[in-house]
Amino acid sequence: MSGEREACLLVVTRDDDVRGTTTAELTRRYGGDYEVRSCASPEEAAATLTGDGPPVAVLLGGFGDADPDGLAELRALHTRTPGAVSVALVRWGAWDTARPIFDALTVGQLDRWLTAPQVRGDEEFHRLVTEVLEEWSSRRSGGFQAVRVIGEQWSPRSQQLRDSFSRNRIPLGFLDAGSRAGAEALAALGLTEPRLPVVSIRFTREPVVLQDPTDLEIADAFGLFTPLDADVVSDVLVLGSGPAGLGASVYAASEGLSTLVVEGEAIGGQAGTSSLIRNYPGFPTGISGSRLAFSAYQQAWAFGARFHFMRQGSGLETTADGLHRVALSDGTTACARTVVVATGASWRRLGVPELEALTGRGVFYGAAVTEAPAMRGRHVFVVGGGNSAGQAAVYLAGYADRVTVLVRRATLTETMSDYLIRELEALPRVDIRYRVQVTGGSGTDFLESVVLGDLDTGEETTEEGVLFVLIGSEPRTDWLAGTLARDRWGFLLTGSALLADGVTPAWPLERPPAPLETSTPGVFAAGDVRAGSVKRVASAVGEGALVVTLVHAHLAAMRAAEGSGAQVSAPAARG
Structure with a gap:
């Protein structure tokens, strides 16, 4: 039977009850896809690892009264199964095991911990096991490939595409064009001298093959390139879908504001490239930046936010009636009553x-x-x-x-x-x-x-x-030079910082600017793009949430001004 299964779930503990209930639960739920093994001691487990069988996906080692040295023994076994996720397995109520487990997690000697199942069909246990299996799956290649890239291994464009697809959580396969598998794949596509990299989109009704495509061509092939109607006015236009942009999108859309999000690269921004964020509230064992970002994207989408990918802002103009028009890199224009600039920052170059x-x-x-x-x-x-x-x-x-x-x-x-x-x-x-x-x-x-x-x-x-x-980072604000006030490093000035001497463009209204408001009333900045921001994911999400409160206030002022004939924005068109 072991040859039919791709991987193994290995339970190692001297505690007979924990070993029995855990093995039974794993076998009932996962036995069709994984071989489930159980061992009564580390020595027995070490002996089984020397034989034939599928690789270990999850290594669950007991820790507690029956296994006082369980963490050390688990680390020793993990060195023999480096691709596995190492998990401490404890009895419910064994509170004295918590601090050693937390310390082991902190210094990277342990991946996760689980409480042994209490009843048959313990869904909390299985929820955590599923997360562990997802983590193991993400560490390895293979499986479903919605997109296949065939190119030169170290081509910058090939690397960029792999990174972009992965950050957007699109199942990806990559083949080096110079390898035998790559040559066979190109031949199967009928390509003899293609322009590399080749992108094969395999989830569409009819497969699509693109040679050295631009980002816009890929977005179009994915069905993501929807032309923007310049006459449609959104309540809020969010530029960027990093943590700040996603926070703003979720709260704006959930509160009934018509929300348009424009993203030039991938969901998540710099945070989306983090393999494991350990200090974001609510995820005690950590979460990858891409998973956190993609979940927020789905949340905003479900609330009604509209997303437009593979394009970015190239110019901002604010009219006398308080509307903001943002020119985009694809030649289209988006119009909104308020704008949230959450374009984040790019990595600073070495300069060598x-x-x-x-x-x-x-x-x-x-x-x-x-x-x-x-x-x-x-x-x-x-x-x-x-x-x-x-x-x-x-x-x-x-x-x-x-x-x-x-x-x-x-x-x-x-x-x-x-x-x-x-x-x-x-x-x-x-x-x-x-x-x-x-x-x-x-x-x-x-x-x-x-x-x-x-x-x-x-x-x-x-x-x-x-x-x-x-x-470090360099803010993505070059396209706003001369339009919005920036500090000497290019970060956008907001709130009271706009009232300092010598700031240009100057704040145009008698009322003071709101805390996250830029030098153009109704245009806000959140996250890493803002001068003085705290470089943490949670604070960026918080700024995205806070900015929606300021958006509501600005929209209310606009409605009041429309009724009285007063102005809430600049006295003349600005660009």
Whole structure:
């Protein structure tokens, strides 16, 4: 029977009751797809792992009175099943196990924990098991492929497409065009000398094959490219679908406002690239940025928000009657009574010319989680000292032989959450190097070596490795220069900051600006694009929620002004 199943669920505990009830529940619910094994001791489990059989997907190890050393034994077994999700299994009411489990989770020695099932058909238990199996599935390739990309492994465009599809949670398959499988796939599509990358869309009624397509061509093929009617006026236009934009979209749509969301890349923004966010309220074992973002997208969509993808703002004009017209990159225009700019920020570049030429070919900006499996056997350098860099390093440590975090500062305590610092320090494959920066590198088709400079001594060393760069952000506001007031770094000024001397454009009304309002009344900013924002997912969602309250107030003022003939916006058209 084991040969018929793709993977195994392994239960290891000396507690006979826990082992019996857990194994029975797993077998009844998952036995058709997974082989379920149970062992009464770690020694028995270790012996079974040396034999034939499917790989272990989930390793459930007992911890409690019967298994006092269960966490250590679980870690030891996990080294023999590196692809599995390690789960501590405890009896209900065993409160004394909580602190050791939480500590193990914090330092990355454990993936999850479960309470053993209490009754037959324990749905809370099965809900958590399903989440664990989803996590295991996301770590591996294969399965349903809604889209297949065939291209050069390290082509920047191929990498961009893989990242975009994955962040939008579209089941994806990738084949290197230079491989035998890639050549066979191209031949099956009737392509001999195609323009790479080739995107094969396989979920449509008739398969669609695109050669080196633009983002707009892909959106059109997906049925997502709906022309915008410039005469339709929305209550609120949200630019960007990161945490702030999604927060605004959910609350605006749920409160009955006609809501249009425009997104140029992928749902989730920078947060969508995070492999595991551990400190977002409500998810004690963490949640991936893409899953969190996609759930919020579905929520806003269900409330009635309209989403338009693969286009972004290119100009903003506000008319004397208080309407805002946003020119979009596809040549269309969106019109709304209020605008929420939540375009976020892009990763700051290293500025080393020889490395810029290798972007996507050994030099990656952002977490680029889709590239993690290709890091096996490599030394990975993660450049950056914030939470995003820490999360990327933890995730990459599950694949790379070695991960080195490069930090310009002398400490991480001011820029990274404590739980992440402790996890990095505990991971055996991770080391942290302080007061160092990347000054150069070389490679032809792929990055071969990097040059690292010691900021204190000036000494430089050349080492082999791959770079993942997460060194801060640059706001996506160039298209708003001269239209909205910005600080010297390009972040949008809001609220009382607009009343400082020398701010241009100046605030035009007698009333003070609302807390998240920009220099154009009725245009708000939320999230990382705003000067003074807190770089946390929860705070960005909070700003998105808060801005809807300000939108309501502005719309009420507009209605009142229409009745009296007064103005609530600028005295003349602005652009």
